[in-house]
Amino acid sequence: MTKLIMTVNGKKVSRDVPDETLLSEFLRESLRLTGTHVGCDTTQCGACVVHVNGTAVKSCSVLAVSLNGESVTTIEGLADGGQLHPMQKAFNDNHGLQCGFCTPGMIMASVDLVAKAKAAGRKLSEDDIRHGLEGNICRCTGYHNIVKAVAQAASEM
Amino acid sequence: MYPTKYHKPAAVDAAVKALNSGDDAKFLAGGQTLLATMKQHLASPSDLVDVRGLGLSGIKKAGGVVSVGATTVHAAVASSADVHPALAKLAAGIGDPMVRNMGTIGGSIANNDPAADYPAGVLGMGATVVTNRRQIAADDYFEGLFTTALEEDEIITAVAFPQVERAGYAKFKQPASRFCLVGVFVSKSASGVRVAVTGAGSDGVFRHKGLEAALAKSWTPAAVDSVEVSEDGLLSDIHGDTAYRANLIKVLAKRAVAAS
Numbered sequence A: 001m002t003k004l005i006m007t008v009n010g011k012k013v014s015r016d017v018p019d020e021t022l023l024s025e026f027l028r029e030s031l032r033l034t035g036t037h038v039g040c041d042t043t044q045c046g047a048c049v050v051h052v053n054g055t056a057v058k059s060c061s062v063l064a065v066s067l068n069g070e071s072v073t074t075i076e077g078l079a080d081g082g083q084l085h086p087m088q089k090a091f092n093d094n095h096g097l098q099c100g101f102c103t104p105g106m107i108m109a110s111v112d113l114v115a116k117a118k119a120a121g122r123k124l125s126e127d128d129i130r131h132g133l134e135g136n137i138c139r140c141t142g143y144h145n146i147v148k149a150v151a152q153a154a155s156e157m
Numbered sequence B: 001m002y003p004t005k006y007h008k009p010a011a012v013d014a015a016v017k018a019l020n021s022g023d024d025a026k027f028l029a030g031g032q033t034l035l036a037t038m039k040q041h042l043a044s045p046s047d048l049v050d051v052r053g054l055g056l057s058g059i060k061k062a063g064g065v066v067s068v069g070a071t072t073v074h075a076a077v078a079s080s081a082d083v084h085p086a087l088a089k090l091a092a093g094i095g096d097p098m099v100r101n102m103g104t105i106g107g108s109i110a111n112n113d114p115a116a117d118y119p120a121g122v123l124g125m126g127a128t129v130v131t132n133r134r135q136i137a138a139d140d141y142f143e144g145l146f147t148t149a150l151e152e153d154e155i156i157t158a159v160a161f162p163q164v165e166r167a168g169y170a171k172f173k174q175p176a177s178r179f180c181l182v183g184v185f186v187s188k189s190a191s192g193v194r195v196a197v198t199g200a201g202s203d204g205v206f207r208h209k210g211l212e213a214a215l216a217k218s219w220t221p222a223a224v225d226s227v228e229v230s231e232d233g234l235l236s237d238i239h240g241d242t243a244y245r246a247n248l249i250k251v252l253a254k255r256a257v258a259a260s
């Protein structure tokens, strides 16, 4: 057991957790933030992607206790009050989801992809977006509308 | 996952001590391999000693040698202007962005997966693996499948890459796992030509003497044509048999030279 203190979506949280707890388990089971999905639990599908200090990681493959003192953002923390994040709005505008299971991870990975490209002064091509989402699997959409959504958000973020 | 005890020491000595005080303790870096192994119950360490608090991240260039700290993540190597572009390209092709944000060079070469990318880069550049105890030449470091010269409680602190005149890397991805079906790293320097092959050897990464001799005579893709690549000792699985991999070694060696 370790006393874990973390900032999640801007709020300080503190819980006693077993050391083997995964970040995905901590978010979903201790904090009840069930927007972070667990698809494969083997680091393949990307449904569980969240940001640690602004960088996208697969939360099923990180120990929660290894992030003592760090800052985590989940899909629940992206909107600004009632105002959707441009990436969320773009997925909605472009019908970038069907069942929605992959969507939280897709959005979190895409936000980091666009932010990193912006920081480096690079414009994302369609190819860059497809490669940038290699770690996120969608079984419904065929990806076309996801790529369109990310391109739209990239022009707005 | 079975219960485990997590430690995050701030000094190498404390990390070694923590490792030796557990029944079956293991070092943890990015966790991109070890945590999956623990979930599958293929490993159940009593203790995990995180090496990410030891100050071993970062890339330093001094006197032509580029030293990459053991806990430097793949994404940092991929975007570094200090490492050789062939090495940056290798790092940029590992897994996916999230894996590259967590996975480390030290974890990759400590694990020594036969289909991993870094073993080809480290052996192909003739790099030196630096640990808390000694310096190990790449030629002496990789010992076989998931096997290295490291002792149980030895910590990789950095990998030192020497300056080379030319270097190139080409990888044929296994599309589902994104690991190498085959990967070939080539380099040319004052100390000679090196060709390291990953993904293909049933004993893990290896140097190909025939390709090295041909490229030492002529550093051109065409020089690869005349080389005989034997199927002996190559891997065969549902993704490709030995003949397929032997052919890929030649194709990728050409591409690696062309990219250099």
Ligand SMILES: Cc1cc2nc3c(=O)[nH]c(=O)nc-3n(C[C@H](O)[C@H](O)[C@H](O)COP(=O)(O)OP(=O)(O)OC[C@H]3O[C@@H](n4cnc5c(N)ncnc54)[C@H](O)[C@@H]3O)c2cc1C
Pocket: A042, A043, A044, B026, B027, B028, B029, B030, B031, B032, B033, B034, B035, B051, B070, B071, B093, B094, B095, B096, B099, B102, B103, B104, B105, B106, B107, B108, B110, B111, B113, B115, B116, B117, B118, B150, B154, B155, B156, B157, B177, B178, B179, B180
């Ligand atoms: C979906 C996916 C795709 C991937 N694709 C690729 C790919 O295409 N190519 C590729 O090469 N790899 C790939 N990987 C593996 C990835 O590169 C991992 O980063 C790497 O294998 C392990 O690094 P890590 O830092 O996560 O180590 P960990 O998982 O934390 O540790 C791995 C092993 O190394 C030991 N260790 C870690 N650091 C040290 C140290 N400093 N000194 C001594 N021992 C140490 C640990 O004890 C453990 O045994 C992929 C992984 C995933 C999940």
Ligand code: FES
Pocket: A037, A038, A039, A040, A041, A042, A043, A044, A045, A046, A047, A048, A049, A058, A059, A060, A061
């Ligand atoms: S649940 Fe984490 S990658 Fe699939």
Ligand code: FES
Pocket: A096, A097, A098, A099, A100, A101, A102, A103, A137, A138, A139, A140, A141
């Ligand atoms: S929308 Fe169903 S998995 Fe992507």
